[in-house]
Amino acid sequence: MNMQEAAEQADRMLDGTLDAVRPPVRWTHRPTTTGTCDVWRRRAVMTEISPQRRGAFLGVVERYWRGAGYEISSVRNSREFPAVYARSPDGFGISLTVGGRGQVFLEAATPCVRHSGVPRPRTPANGPDYQGGPVPWPNVRDDFWSSSGAAV
Structure with a gap:
């Protein structure tokens, strides 16, 4: 596998994760970085996830990852900045972290794979595409994910 193929696999992992979230959220690409033999693909969720819904959001993602055969390697049980880290059977790492403003x-x-060029992700963002510029704070409201009501 070369870096392009690995980046495409990373994109499929991120696509699958975001496709598992219902109702769907808006997201944008963040910068891709490359090392001498590895690639990092990144996305930012632009939908506001309220503090009351964060646990449900993380739960949806963790269940999807387990169902996809990923091994959960670590969980950060922080009220403000929770995170989940996993590894796929083929050695890819994947993480979900909650940062500032949720x-x-x-x-x-x-x-580590064979060196090659790495193109931009093929999957278009389903919100504004901020590639090449700073990603703003979450700015999309959703009746479910942004709600301050208790998750059911």
């Missing part, structure tokens, strides 16, 4: 970030990291 913004959710997803990252997929490839194992």
